[in-house]
Amino acid sequence: MRIFLLTLGLVACGGGDQSTASNAAGSPAAPATPSTPAPRPTPAPAAETVGPDGPSSIPVPSIAEIPSDAGAIAEGEKVFAAKGCGGCHQFGSKLVGPDLNGLFARRTVPWVGRIILAPDLMVKQDPQAKKLLAELMVPMPDQNVSDEELPKLLAYIKSKGG
Numbered sequence: 001m002r003i004f005l006l007t008l009g010l011v012a013c014g015g016g017d018q019s020t021a022s023n024a025a026g027s028p029a030a031p032a033t034p035s036t037p038a039p040r041p042t043p044a045p046a047a048e049t050v051g052p053d054g055p056s057s058i059p060v061p062s063i064a065e066i067p068s069d070a071g072a073i074a075e076g077e078k079v080f081a082a083k084g085c086g087g088c089h090q091f092g093s094k095l096v097g098p099d100l101n102g103l104f105a106r107r108t109v110p111w112v113g114r115i116i117l118a119p120d121l122m123v124k125q126d127p128q129a130k131k132l133l134a135e136l137m138v139p140m141p142d143q144n145v146s147d148e149e150l151p152k153l154l155a156y157i158k159s160k161g162g
Ligand code: HEC
Pocket: 080, 083, 084, 085, 086, 087, 088, 089, 096, 097, 098, 099, 103, 107, 112, 115, 116, 119, 123, 129, 132, 133, 134, 136, 137, 138, 139, 140, 141, 143, 145, 153
């Protein structure tokens, strides 16, 4: 009987030791918890939401106001001619490209800047440009318009009724 109690005592004691050991084992295991993969931040934006200004990933200089002075308009006219824009665009009728009349009534200034500077990217990434390409079946070529030429071109286009 005494042996039995002793055994019980040992078992109880052993059990106690075991639970202590498992706690001790649990503690070192705790620091390992942070290594479990933390919830990942949202994956890289697959589809950028494209607003009326076009994809923000396509750089465009910010033009607060389209210049309206005669000097800018005259320079813009030269750029328009030198870049061959008139070969595809007119004011008042559709040619190879859309009629530029009323352009700024249907498009924002940054959107127009983007299609002039990066037409190839716009027809791939911008819904409105994609639609134009689908309608006209001709992609507008990149005319290598510089950031400096852009506001002058816009000044000329606007002065003509764009
Ligand atoms: C080879 C013909 C061609 C030339 C040259 C060209 N474009 Fe275009 N343009 C197009 C076409 C076609 C579109 C419609 C988008 C598309 O299909 O790629 C377009 C679209 C545009 C639009 C948008 C019109 C709208 O209604 O939203 C603007 C603005 C524009 N072009 C300006 C210019 C300017 C400025 C130049 C000169 C630097 C130029 N384009 C040169 C063919 C041309």
